[in-house]
Amino acid sequence: MNRFKSALAASLCIAIGASPALAAETLKIGAPLALTGRLADAGQKSKQGYDMCVEAVNEKGGLEVGGEKRMLELVTYDYQSETNKAIEIVQRLVNVDKVPFLLSPYGSGDTKAAGVVAERYGVPMVAAAAATPSVFDQKFKNLFGILFPNKMITEAEVAYYKQHAPDAKKVAVLALNSLYPKGIAADLAASAKDAGYDVVFDQIYSPNTTDFSNALTQIKSLEPDWIYATGYTEDLILIRRQMADLGLSAPIVTMTAGPAYPEFASNVQQLADNVTTNSWWHQNANYKDDFIFGTSQAYNEAFNKRFGRDATYLEAAATASCETLAIAVAEANSTDGDAVRKIMHEKTFQTFYGPIHFGETGQNDYNAALVMQIQDGELLVLAPEELKQGALKIGVPPAGN
Amino acid sequence: MILDRTFLLKIAVGLALFALAAFSAFSLDNYQLQVGTSLAMLAVLCYAWNLVGGYMGYPSLATITFFGIGAYTDGIVQNLDQAIGVAWLAAAIAGAAIALLLGAALLRLKGHYFAIGTIATLEVAREIANNWDALTGGAIGLNIPIQMGSPEFVGRFFFLVMLALAVAAFLVTVVVDRTRFGFGLRCIRQNEQAASMVGIDVVRYKVAAFVLSGALSAAAGGVYASMVAYIEPKDAFNLVKTIEIPVMVMLGGMGTIFGPLIGSAFYVVLNEFVWANFINWHSGILGLIIVGVIYFLPGGVLGTRWPSAKGRMPMRARAAQPRTTA
Numbered sequence: 001m002n003r004f005k006s007a008l009a010a011s012l013c014i015a016i017g018a019s020p021a022l023a024a025e026t027l028k029i030g031a032p033l034a035l036t037g038r039l040a041d042a043g044q045k046s047k048q049g050y051d052m053c054v055e056a057v058n059e060k061g062g063l064e065v066g067g068e069k070r071m072l073e074l075v076t077y078d079y080q081s082e083t084n085k086a087i088e089i090v091q092r093l094v095n096v097d098k099v100p101f102l103l104s105p106y107g108s109g110d111t112k113a114a115g116v117v118a119e120r121y122g123v124p125m126v127a128a129a130a131a132t133p134s135v136f137d138q139k140f141k142n143l144f145g146i147l148f149p150n151k152m153i154t155e156a157e158v159a160y161y162k163q164h165a166p167d168a169k170k171v172a173v174l175a176l177n178s179l180y181p182k183g184i185a186a187d188l189a190a191s192a193k194d195a196g197y198d199v200v201f202d203q204i205y206s207p208n209t210t211d212f213s214n215a216l217t218q219i220k221s222l223e224p225d226w227i228y229a230t231g232y233t234e235d236l237i238l239i240r241r242q243m244a245d246l247g248l249s250a251p252i253v254t255m256t257a258g259p260a261y262p263e264f265a266s267n268v269q270q271l272a273d274n275v276t277t278n279s280w281w282h283q284n285a286n287y288k289d290d291f292i293f294g295t296s297q298a299y300n301e302a303f304n305k306r307f308g309r310d311a312t313y314l315e316a317a318a319t320a321s322c323e324t325l326a327i328a329v330a331e332a333n334s335t336d337g338d339a340v341r342k343i344m345h346e347k348t349f350q351t352f353y354g355p356i357h358f359g360e361t362g363q364n365d366y367n368a369a370l371v372m373q374i375q376d377g378e379l380l381v382l383a384p385e386e387l388k389q390g391a392l393k394i395g396v397p398p399a400g401n
Numbered sequence: 402m403i404l405d406r407t408f409l410l411k412i413a414v415g416l417a418l419f420a421l422a423a424f425s426a427f428s429l430d431n432y433q434l435q436v437g438t439s440l441a442m443l444a445v446l447c448y449a450w451n452l453v454g455g456y457m458g459y460p461s462l463a464t465i466t467f468f469g470i471g472a473y474t475d476g477i478v479q480n481l482d483q484a485i486g487v488a489w490l491a492a493a494i495a496g497a498a499i500a501l502l503l504g505a506a507l508l509r510l511k512g513h514y515f516a517i518g519t520i521a522t523l524e525v526a527r528e529i530a531n532n533w534d535a536l537t538g539g540a541i542g543l544n545i546p547i548q549m550g551s552p553e554f555v556g557r558f559f560f561l562v563m564l565a566l567a568v569a570a571f572l573v574t575v576v577v578d579r580t581r582f583g584f585g586l587r588c589i590r591q592n593e594q595a596a597s598m599v600g601i602d603v604v605r606y607k608v609a610a611f612v613l614s615g616a617l618s619a620a621a622g623g624v625y626a627s628m629v630a631y632i633e634p635k636d637a638f639n640l641v642k643t644i645e646i647p648v649m650v651m652l653g654g655m656g657t658i659f660g661p662l663i664g665s666a667f668y669v670v671l672n673e674f675v676w677a678n679f680i681n682w683h684s685g686i687l688g689l690i691i692v693g694v695i696y697f698l699p700g701g702v703l704g705t706r707w708p709s710a711k712g713r714m715p716m717r718a719r720a721a722q723p724r725t726t727a
Contacts, residue, residue: 036684078676082639083629083636084629084636087628087629088435088436088439091431091432091435091556092432092435094432094552095430095431095432108541108542108633109542109631112542112544112630112631113629113630113636116547116629116630116631117552119547120547120551120555121552132541134538134541134542134544137544177531177532177540178540179540179541179542179633182539183541
């Protein structure tokens with residue numbers, strides 16, 4: 001039916017002879033989305049992020065390219081969270097829809113697989129949700145990553161605590177055995193060792209673990225000064241509760257990345273107090289953006305108005321991935337791959353997401369890692385210095401009420 | 402090998418179909434080639450499963466275990482600077498070798514126990530891939546050298562290789578179907594003890610079928626890994642896929658030479674159709690349709706005598722007769 005309608009509309013346009021002035025072609029950006037399957041939740045969030053960018057750019061009249069105003073058009077297909085399907089869809093976007101630019105699928109693995117195809121065609125692709133450096137280590141010319149490497153986050157954290165909690169010596173690391181949580185924990189352990197910390201406990205737990213008492217009891221006996229736990233928000237909620245049950249406390253308790261989301265504090269209530277975390281992005285780190293939205297907080301307000309909740313780094317990175325492409329096209333004044341690629345590689349983009357510079361490998365190498373802490377229910381930025389909203393508070397409540 | 406005229410005709414039709422697909426490679430665009438490659442890959446996996454699940458009647462859920470082992474073997478071997486062909490051969494050999502070891506243990510189990518045992522292999526393999534960082538790259542995954550050439554060339558190359566593998570799987574099935582080996586497997590499906598009593602070396606037959614199946618699946622995994630140029634545990638050892646494969650063969654017709662081909666194509670079309678029309682309820686509706694198809698066509702598309710399909714002819718009644726249809 002829809003096809004019939006569009007055919008009808010198309011013939012109508014031909015019949016009335018749509019004027020070429022009106023018909024400046026839209027600028028297509030292809031995006032494989034994980035709308036169903038295992039990554040459906042993250043896929044929806046990516047789409048919301050992309051929509052924010054496309055709508056904002058079109059609201060200000062589109063992009064000026066070669067004397068024409070070009071509106072952005074997002075061409076999306078669901079890749080059902082399957083790597084193989086993601087590749088098919090990239091092929092479709094390039095061959096059938098003829099998109100000149102791509103946004104990557106969700107996650108490191110699918111980004112890599114799709115990146116190989118994009119590289120073959122020479123179509124620039126921006127990845128919003130791939131932080132693992134190995135995705136970028138083959139130095140593709142067409143793959144760009146918004147998230148800076150995990151290692152930059154852990155280095156920023158270690159440097160911050162080293163300075164603000166100099167008495168801390170022993171670190172215990174407990175990580176979920178999954179790509180990102182395991183990766184960042186390994187980076188943290190390495191960064192901590194380099195900085196002279198004693199890593200007294202470094203173990204992983206399996207997905208769907210519900211009883212952490214074994215690991216936590218061991219940690220308690222080691223009396224660490226810094227507990228670093230990674231996992232999904234649900235895991236971290238359980239870990240925080242069971243820490244309280246076992247009377248386990250430490251001067252610094254860092255959990256990544258759950259406490260950056262409101263669900264964490266609303267679930268563990270007072271136990272959330274003084275838990276620290278980190279993030280690639282948070283609206284409280286208020287950057288300026290002259291292209292769209294104005295500031296990080298204005299972005300978040302616009303997002304909240306549109307979707308009824310705060311944006312996380314995930315949606316913000318998705319918006320920023322599309323924004324960097326749009327800025328590069330506008331600046332190149334062309335949709336030619338080479339011209340756009342050149343700007344992408346050279347420019348430092350000042351966005352609401354923070355500064356973005358696609359380094360040698362194509363991955364953002366501008367370290368804007370945030371160290372954050374929940375204080376009296378509020379999530380505050382502790383570092384970097386120029387965005388600071390509060391000072392580190394030592395110690396978490398040992399038990400709930 | 403027992404070949405009557407009808408069967409020769411069937412082989413000819415099958416080969417003609419594959420030849421047609423091969424020639425079409427030069428007129429299809431890259432997207433169509435990519436879809437074709439996926440389809441050919443599913444056909445290989447279905448043929449591989451059909452040997453164990455269809456002919457022998459052992460409900461294996463290990464197809465993707467071997468697929469993943471093949472994918473990782475390909476990656477590891479190519480990273481040792483070996484040619485792509487060597488890596489594929491190594492993948493097939495690794496699949497066969499591990500099938501031999503696993504088969505010797507698992508094939509002592511029957512029915513549900515066997516199914517659970519095989520699914521455990523998938524979980525164990527994924528955990529090993531996740532944790533053996535030095536060999537597999539762990540959860541971070543493994544980069545594989547990228548096949549050089551224009552997108553058109555690469556698209557055609559992998560399509561034709563996967564298609565060649567599908568032809569090989571088809572021919573293996575033809576040989577199995579028409580020889581003493583296949584006859585023995587069917588006997589095992591119907592009554593293992595009786596098969597043993599009439600002089601069939603049950604253990605050897607079962608392990609041989611499992612090894613063949615493992616080698617084919619692993620070869621498909623090897624080609625897939627080279628195409629994707631990056632593998633990670635959750636993609637290589639995909640739980641959903643290991644369940645989808647038997648469903649496809651059931652839809653097409655178990656223990657037949659065309660069932661896996663028809664089943665995989667039918668399933669892909671059905672999946673695309675349901676997915677395009679019911680994006681939110683996709684999995685649920687697809688599940689209902691599959692249950693419906695299996696209920697009304699228990700022998701699959703090919704295993705059904707169409708005029709009597711309304712009467713829902715029970716599979717068991719036909720299984721008792723010597724099978725003459727393919």
